Amino acid sequence: MAKLFEEFELKGVHFKNRIVMAPMCMYQSDKEDGHVTDWHRVHYPTRAVGGVGLIITEATAVQPIGRISSRDLGIWSDAHIDGQGEIVRLMKANGAKTGIQLAHAGRKATVDGDIQAPSAIAFNDKYKTPKAMTIDEIDETVQAFQDGAVRAKKAGFDVIEIHAAHGYLINQFLSPLTNQRTDEYGGTSENRYRLLGRVLDAVNAVWDGPLFVRISAEDYTDGGMTPEQYVEMTKWMKQQHVDLIDVSSGAVVPAQIPVFPGYQVNFAETIKKETPIATGAVGLITEPRHAEEILQNGRADFIFLARELLRNPYWAYTAARELGADIEAPVPYDRGWI
Numbered sequence: 001m002a003k004l005f006e007e008f009e010l011k012g013v014h015f016k017n018r019i020v021m022a023p024m025c026m027y028q029s030d031k032e033d034g035h036v037t038d039w040h041r042v043h044y045p046t047r048a049v050g051g052v053g054l055i056i057t058e059a060t061a062v063q064p065i066g067r068i069s070s071r072d073l074g075i076w077s078d079a080h081i082d083g084q085g086e087i088v089r090l091m092k093a094n095g096a097k098t099g100i101q102l103a104h105a106g107r108k109a110t111v112d113g114d115i116q117a118p119s120a121i122a123f124n125d126k127y128k129t130p131k132a133m134t135i136d137e138i139d140e141t142v143q144a145f146q147d148g149a150v151r152a153k154k155a156g157f158d159v160i161e162i163h164a165a166h167g168y169l170i171n172q173f174l175s176p177l178t179n180q181r182t183d184e185y186g187g188t189s190e191n192r193y194r195l196l197g198r199v200l201d202a203v204n205a206v207w208d209g210p211l212f213v214r215i216s217a218e219d220y221t222d223g224g225m226t227p228e229q230y231v232e233m234t235k236w237m238k239q240q241h242v243d244l245i246d247v248s249s250g251a252v253v254p255a256q257i258p259v260f261p262g263y264q265v266n267f268a269e270t271i272k273k274e275t276p277i278a279t280g281a282v283g284l285i286t287e288p289r290h291a292e293e294i295l296q297n298g299r300a301d302f303i304f305l306a307r308e309l310l311r312n313p314y315w316a317y318t319a320a321r322e323l324g325a326d327i328e329a330p331v332p333y334d335r336g337w338i
């Protein structure tokens, strides 16, 4: 049996295969209110019908000030629970486990008004210069992640992923390139980790399901973070009951990224072996045999796919045929999936 179709369990949640839909912003909320729309109601359950084991929905803002765009999904108010619950129900009804990525954009927010970050440094000249966060604002943000987790639980999600990658707020604290604070949130790796550590504690207090963290393992810039440096932090994450590190890279500062099939897999492998902890490999993985190689060689535990699932929501079916795995078709598709 192909490993891609082997089951997996984390904290009592059973995954039917190792195929994960990576979070992808759709920017399809109406009226800047962060609510789910028909687009989400069609887009996400379609991937469930297509056989994806776990669907992690897009970066979902825990505070309006932390939106990447004004059309991001939100979970900053109780009014968001019903809409999120509806897409969870539709995904589950079609056989997938469900995850939400809790997010705050920090200095990469493109909303009206002031934006926040660890330090008052703009990403580039196209972005606003953020205000350096006060301790009170940090406290409010930690609380917002906890409130978001409570709402995600009420909506019925199986997995919470904390977005600590791609140069968004938590990542801005983790990397010395973006964090030039001189208080207890900046300087040493312990201090730069403090915001993520507090967010994980706050989420753990209200959440006992599988907990993932997405990191940018490599900043591709001198003086920035590397996978080896992240090993120290992923050990701390493991102590804080994190079950899986979703290993992405880049976007912390403008940098040239060498991109090729599987370009981030080595980072997932380093984190997995050195921590050790379960990892997700992501980034230009499109071929079933490539996915199988990564799993069989013990380089990661889950395969996260993003753009390939935009092209082919039935990738799991395609992969099963190619790898000779026998997977259950949705009953109405039985005559087609043979």
Ligand SMILES: Cc1cc2nc3c(=O)[nH]c(=O)nc-3n(C[C@H](O)[C@H](O)[C@H](O)COP(=O)(O)O)c2cc1C
Pocket (backbone or CB within 6 Å): 022, 023, 024, 025, 026, 058, 059, 101, 163, 165, 166, 214, 248, 282, 283, 284, 285, 304, 305, 306, 307, 308
């Ligand atoms: C349209 C689009 C939206 C994305 N939005 C998010 C997001 O909300 N959160 C996130 O962590 N990554 C996001 N990403 C990055 C993907 O999750 C993934 O890491 C990246 O596309 C590389 O994987 P791929 O080669 O399979 O597409 C996005 C990517 C795309 C193409």
